Amino acid sequence: MTERTKKLMLSDRELKDFWLIRDGYHFFQAMAAACEFDLFTFLSRNPKSSQEQIHKHLGITPYATRALLFALATARLVEREEGGERPVYRNSKAAEKFLSHDSQYCMVPIVRRARQVYYRPMFFLYESLKTGRHVGLDDVPGKGNTIYEKLSQNPEQEKIFHQAMDATSTFFNPHLAVVEELKQVRHLVDLGGGDATNAIKLAQLFPDLRVTVYELPTVCAKADSNIARHKMEDRVRSFAGDFFKDPFPEGIDAVFMSHVNVIWSEVRNIELLRRCCEALPSKGKVICYNLTANDTETDPPGAAGMTLFFLALASGNGMAWPHRAYIEWFEQCGLTHTRTYRVKEPYDHAIIVGQK
Numbered sequence: 001m002t003e004r005t006k007k008l009m010l011s012d013r014e015l016k017d018f019w020l021i022r023d024g025y026h027f028f029q030a031m032a033a034a035c036e037f038d039l040f041t042f043l044s045r046n047p048k049s050s051q052e053q054i055h056k057h058l059g060i061t062p063y064a065t066r067a068l069l070f071a072l073a074t075a076r077l078v079e080r081e082e083g084g085e086r087p088v089y090r091n092s093k094a095a096e097k098f099l100s101h102d103s104q105y106c107m108v109p110i111v112r113r114a115r116q117v118y119y120r121p122m123f124f125l126y127e128s129l130k131t132g133r134h135v136g137l138d139d140v141p142g143k144g145n146t147i148y149e150k151l152s153q154n155p156e157q158e159k160i161f162h163q164a165m166d167a168t169s170t171f172f173n174p175h176l177a178v179v180e181e182l183k184q185v186r187h188l189v190d191l192g193g194g195d196a197t198n199a200i201k202l203a204q205l206f207p208d209l210r211v212t213v214y215e216l217p218t219v220c221a222k223a224d225s226n227i228a229r230h231k232m233e234d235r236v237r238s239f240a241g242d243f244f245k246d247p248f249p250e251g252i253d254a255v256f257m258s259h260v261n262v263i264w265s266e267v268r269n270i271e272l273l274r275r276c277c278e279a280l281p282s283k284g285k286v287i288c289y290n291l292t293a294n295d296t297e298t299d300p301p302g303a304a305g306m307t308l309f310f311l312a313l314a315s316g317n318g319m320a321w322p323h324r325a326y327i328e329w330f331e332q333c334g335l336t337h338t339r340t341y342r343v344k345e346p347y348d349h350a351i352i353v354g355q356k
């Protein structure tokens with residue numbers, strides 16, 4: 001502990017955590033810029049690179065390189081090693097795992113979406129909290145009351161959004177292999193199934209399963225080309241509509257929702273689950289896969305951050321709901337909660353299963 005931190009009654013660690021949050025906008029932008037340069041992939045392949053090697057590789061000035069590396073080292077995204085002829089840099093363990101394209105957990109598309117789609121609208125968090133309205137959405141061009149409707153009018157941003165959803169699905173959909181209930185399902189509808197990445201994975205994991213992706217029309221077009229690319233047209237198809245207003249596809253025996261319940265309020269979720277129940281036969285399954293808050297709503301950071309995104313930008317009323325919320329909704333809709341699968345890797349999710 002330094003003299004200064006002794007006086008403040010804070011440990012060096014506590015003080016550093018505070019600075020990283022107070023100046024978080026600088027450090028996030030440093031990470032996002034490094035991702036755009038693909039610096040972390042370079043360092044993964046060339047650990048122990050000097051500042052000179054890095055500035056030549058990035059094609060930026062020595063001063064810009066020095067400033068960027070200073071921020072990344074402070075934020076513990078790179079590590080600087082002294083002792084040799086000149087200092088050298090390598091990725092921190094977290095950067096190696098999450099920010100290199102060579103890692104199966106690469107989150108670079110998620111960082112890009114945060115910089116290009118979320119960052120500016122999130123400036124309006126204060127105004128959103130104050131007015132009870134998702135004021136950040138006003139900053140996104142187009143018509144509509146959710147970010148999804150507005151993205152459908154912004155092809156470039158919609159592409160960035162779905163590339164990030166794809167990266168997210170790639171972490172989480174292998175966990176679906178353990179869901180016993182899916183072995184009995186024959187025709188599943190994937191509500192808000194995005195570009196069909198999860199639907200294709202489900203069909204690959206469960207050979208007797210047919211999957212229909214229920215999506216907004218612009219997203220169905222992305223799903224169709226993804227399905228064709230994987231030559232899965234015989235078992236996976238898209239279905240265009242608004243799942244709050246339009247009918248569900250016929251002949252389904254399960255509903256799957258991944259990262260969908262988080263978008264909506266409790267009232268809207270109950271409305272959606274009631275619609276699912278109406279469309280399902282007796283003993284039909286509902287499977288909700290979501291980022292969840294812990295029971296005391298004090299962790300994990302990804303869930304708390306996402307909650308603010310729903311509040312200020314996406315819909316104005318969603319949340320990374322705790323597990324108990326799903327159980328209450330199921331009860332209100334005539335569903336029996338049968339099982340929950342907890343997913344920890346790479347961050348807290350739950351697969352919650354109900355039966356009609």
Ligand SMILES: C[S@@+](CC[C@H](N)C(=O)[O-])C[C@H]1O[C@@H](n2cnc3c(N)ncnc32)[C@H](O)[C@@H]1O
Pocket residue numbers: 148165166168169191192193194195198214215216219241242243244257258259260
């Ligand atoms: C957060 S994304 C989840 C995508 C995918 N399920 C996943 O986990 O990667 C939510 C999806 O719901 C879709 N969506 C939102 N509102 C919808 C509605 N009313 N009807 C149909 N799809 C909707 C959006 O287009 C978006 O692709």
